[in-house]
């Protein structure tokens with residue numbers, strides 16, 4: 356039988372089944388432990404992962420489910436052994452709330468690749484309880500998985516905690532952050548628009564690769580991309596063959612990889628970040644003939660997440676968000692499914708999560 360906490364009352368919005376419709380939900384959180392930080396949630400971003408999870412597209416969903424892993428709030432209570440935070444601090448929590456802390460990955464600040472990592476929601480915590488995310492009034496999190504939120508960063512920029520780090524980490528790790536490089540960004544959504552912003556600050560040339568022309572003007576005039584390709588136009592794609600040092604692929608559904616691999620220069624790298632529910636077809640010959648690399652990347656470790664948030668604050672990199680009230684969440688998901696948001700919904704939990 357599922358374990359629950361008895362002590363700290365919490366309130367949020369949850370889905371009860373694979374229809375993924377959210378509605379008010381009373382639950383409880385653990386009492387603040389000695390290394391825990393309790394905080395009041397102020398904003399929480401809506402990631403496409405929430406949509407995959409709500410609808411059980413990855414076949415691992417636990418219901419009731421309180422999503423939310425782009426969470427920014429203010430500390431209300433700290434445990435006796437907390438060292439990094441004090442009451443009143445602005446804090447953020449992303450996709451992770453626990454890991455084993457003794458494996459090679461954890462030792463190397465790569466908690467995101469720990470085999471025993473526990474996700475912020477839709478996970479089972481060390482005490483056997485289900486983890487619930489940031490579409491809720493309060494959270495209790497071990498301080499190791501909490502980042503300091505810089506004073507000059509608006510709290511609405513919560514999507515940095517997933518969309519931001521998911522982009523920053525592979526751009527750095529795969530060496531796609533060198534000035535003068537030419538980077539492609541596939542899918543101009545929550546992750547994709549952050550990729551354009553980080554890649555431009557790193558000094559690279561950026562080409563957006565999108566399914567239609569509809570986002571072209573925005574991509575170039577507003578986000579600062581240098582050029583734009585329509586992925587469904589074979590002539591345009593052929594015309595740009597062999598031009599990119601690296602590609603950040605953020606597409607959430609099955610799509611062909613061959614046209615993307617063809618865009619890469621010799622030794623080019625295709626970083627897969629989107630998580631479609633079914634496997635993609637990988638053509639091997641074009642990889643062999645160009646010594647090309649196809650790889651994946653998953654959010655980032657805690658040290659790098661803090662580094663990314665500080666970097667974003669320093670360079671004024673913030674997501675473009677549409678802040679919406681809690682009771683708009685189901686409409687927001689319908690719109691997200693149609694890519695009808697520029698470019699991330701953020702729930703105004705602090706002002707609109709009303710219990711009555």
Ligand code: NAP
Nearest residue numbers: 403404542543544545546565566606607628629630653654
């Ligand atoms: P999003 O805001 O919905 O953006 C996805 C974009 O994909 C859309 O804006 C659209 O861009 C493009 N797209 C949609 N349908 C398409 C189709 N049929 N063919 C080609 N392109 C299509 O989603 P997101 O929040 O950025 O998340 C994207 C993916 O990354 C999701 O699968 C999510 O689960 C995953 N994710 C992974 C990590 C990680 O650590 N690796 C972290 C967070 C999220 P255009 O309109 O420009 O075509």
